[in-house]
Amino acid sequence: MSQTVDRALSILPLLAEGPADLGQVAERLGVHKSTALRLLRTLHEHGLVFRQSDQRYRLGARLFALAQEAVENLDVREIAHPHLLALNEKCGHTVHLAVYEEQEVLYIDKVESRYPVRMYSRIGKPVAITVAAVAKLLLSDFPEAERRAFAEKLDYPAYTSRSTPNAAAFLRELAQVREQGWATDLGGHEESINCVGAPIRGADGRVVAAMSMSAPNVVVTAEELLKLLPLVRRTAEAISREYSGAVPDARNAL
Amino acid sequence: MSQTVDRALSILPLLAEGPADLGQVAERLGVHKSTALRLLRTLHEHGLVFRQSDQRYRLGARLFALAQEAVENLDVREIAHPHLLALNEKCGHTVHLAVYEEQEVLYIDKVESRYPVRMYSRIGKPVAITVAAVAKLLLSDFPEAERRAFAEKLDYPAYTSRSTPNAAAFLRELAQVREQGWATDLGGHEESINCVGAPIRGADGRVVAAMSMSAPNVVVTAEELLKLLPLVRRTAEAISREYSGAVPDARNAL
DNA sequence: AATGAACGTTGCATATCTTGCAACGCATGC
DNA sequence: GCATGCGTTGCAAGATATGCAACGTTCATT
Structure with a gap:
């Protein structure tokens, strides 16, 4: 329904499989690297994605916190x-x-x-x-x-x-x-x-x-x-x- | 960095506080109801948001699954x-x-x-x-x-x-x-x-x-x-x- | 029963925001 | 020293999200 958001959210299950670098994310999304970068940055700002020491991206801590709060409510x-x-x-x-x-x-x-x-x-x-x-x-x-x-x-x-x-x-x-x-x-x-x-x-x-x-x-x-x-x-x-x-x-x- | 995604993701912590209806989401995001609707729909398609029986939105099950996989990896x-x-x-x-x-x-x-x-x-x-x-x-x-x-x-x-x-x-x-x-x-x-x-x-x-x-x-x-x-x-x-x-x-x- | 309010939903025109490109910086390895 | 691969940035073009207004429903009120 909203292409940008759709793409951004598609990154999450992808990262759930394991850490990935920018190129891999871009390729699996079928978008340009720069696009993937900007999406990842946005996800990062919201804490849903986390950049580990080797520069690759992982799912972030906020995800836990959200799931936690959701269940507790x-x-x-x-x-x-x-x-x-x-x-x-x-x-x-x-x-x-x-x-x-x-x-x-x-x-x-x-x-x-x-x-x-x-x-x-x-x-x-x-x-x-x-x-x-x-x-x-x-x-x-x-x-x-x-x-x-x-x-x-x-x-x-x-x-x-x-x-x-x-x-x-x-x-x-x-x-x-x-x-x-x-x-x-x-x-x-x-x-x-x-x-x-x-x-x-x-x-x-x-x-x-x-x-x-x-x-x-x-x-x-x-x-x-x-x-x-x-x-x-x-x-x-x-x-x-x-x-x-x-x-x-x-x-x-x- | 990406306005649309940014807005969409802002919905998540908002819903973490508890269920909310379309109007509340739109108001707290500072956008038109129709915009909020489309964002919510996209979140919904990805399972991050769930519509409970009284039509209000909640955080969805996929969130748990993601957090789960993240921690297990x-x-x-x-x-x-x-x-x-x-x-x-x-x-x-x-x-x-x-x-x-x-x-x-x-x-x-x-x-x-x-x-x-x-x-x-x-x-x-x-x-x-x-x-x-x-x-x-x-x-x-x-x-x-x-x-x-x-x-x-x-x-x-x-x-x-x-x-x-x-x-x-x-x-x-x-x-x-x-x-x-x-x-x-x-x-x-x-x-x-x-x-x-x-x-x-x-x-x-x-x-x-x-x-x-x-x-x-x-x-x-x-x-x-x-x-x-x-x-x-x-x-x-x-x-x-x-x-x-x-x-x-x-x-x-x- | 009828009216009205509140809410979710849709189509559309506008213009904003995203996109891909190309070029750059930087590191790593040959 | 050069080449390759990676992440990053500015920019122009146009695809895409946005707000508006109008409609359909449901629910509460008179």
Whole structure:
């Protein structure tokens, strides 16, 4: 829509791959070096790009700060956080909070397991959308037409033998999740890791976020984790109530 | 340098403060609504900006992804990470890795304490530059003139009674840190939290990063934490060696 | 139900701002 | 000492962003 800005912003993903010098940037943008220079300078002034000692350009620090502030201003996150902490205190497993945004589901909060075995995930990272419990919860709330259209467009990587294999299976699972009001991921992403999750709803009943509890097999079996489902659901409901405008209630904080 | 891009990028920090609608953005940019609209659209196409359900604009998901990739491509980080993990395994406290960039010191990696009491910090977040052990380490390596110039420009917030009070005190401390090759922050940022840190050097001896170990008083006293200093320094040296091109050595991995 | 305000959106003519070019300075290597 | 490669600058040409005015919608008000 705006050529100049478009070009400038195209530099960012390019630099995300690794540092590059002026010539490389210009070439990949398909513009003259002087043009690339001026764009980089502007990005630099705003701190989005940084010039390292060997003169090459990198993504800059301001990017972190922005991402940071963005995540901290999410009101669901703010409300949910103490609840997630409380849940973690109670059973010690990793707790995640995720939202759907622009074709992706991404973690916006995480409380680490107290057990030494940790799973890899990071706030801001898009989740494996076809298998993650939180993704199923968020997508299950879409109107059916959108759900189907979306499911068709996805890839279904076979992370493990229990990964969702295709759109049909995914849609079936979404229907079930919608029905029952909770979701699982039993070894669908990593063979040895199970999750159970529950939706967080706004005042209008729409799912605005989803939370999950994850634990590796070596710590608790899938059955044991499922026993904790009521606790997860109660937590999600407490967050939902508070998010919908109810006063924080100490009795529900658990 | 490029007006259009400049305006577009100015939108980002603005939205970092919280969601805003088109009119607000246009007003704060000092441009016509239609101009703001087109800029926002371009930002949107690149995923840096996101339109939430109430039509207002927010910072978008791509921002996280970019920040993520940026941090993961840092080669110091990649090399250091296993060492940090090993150190954490060994003594259980929070371990940080930080670099200096564009007038700021920021955490680029963190391994959480295994103790229940956690400190607040986040990857990408700028540190309290006048008190943090990692900041002292990174700045102590500056040439003296720059060090002084930089120290003069800083603010010296009194986080606690033991915070660095002014430039003179800071410069004295930097000189000492430079001399001894390690640094501490004993309650300078938060009354009850102590840190000890050591520098990571490149092949040319310059400090490229700094690491620290932090623990609250309630877990270990400052004296006990200082006893762990040799361990921290050995870890930093192992990282330095590997970063300078030495082959990873299992005997140093500790 | 009707009116009005507020907001986002579009097409268009103007002129501002970006662009590519060519030339320069500087370092590095042959 | 010369050549090559890189980043940088000033300038003229014209592509491109801009503000305006008008339209469509939604929402609150009377």
